[in-house]
Amino acid sequence: MHTWIATVPVEANAVSGATAGIGSFLVAGTVVAIATVTAACPSGPITRTDSEAEEATSAGATGDTSRACDEL
Numbered sequence: 690m691h692t693w694i695a696t697v698p699v700e701a702n703a704v705s706g707a708t709a710g711i712g713s714f715l716v717a718g719t720v721v722a723i724a725t726v727t728a729a730c731p732s733g734p735i736t737r738t739d740s741e742a743e744e745a746t747s748a749g750a751t752g753d754t755s756r757a758c759d760e761l
Contacts, residue, residue, distance in 0.1 A: 731739075
């Protein structure tokens with residue numbers, strides 16, 4: 690009987706720790722899933738910059754990249 694008094698709180702603590710671990714794993718997985726969906730559908734300034742760069746390079750435009758920006 691006395692062993693139950695000691696083991697039940699320890700087991701309850703272990704179960705709650707495992708439950709918290711699963712919960713944090715699920716939260717992390719959800720965040721990764723949201724980030725994946727967001728990255729798969731790019732938008733905003735990066736998309737505009739990429740499309741402008743693609744247009745510039747496909748049109749045959751060349752720039753002088755031999756000098757640093759502060760020398761131009």
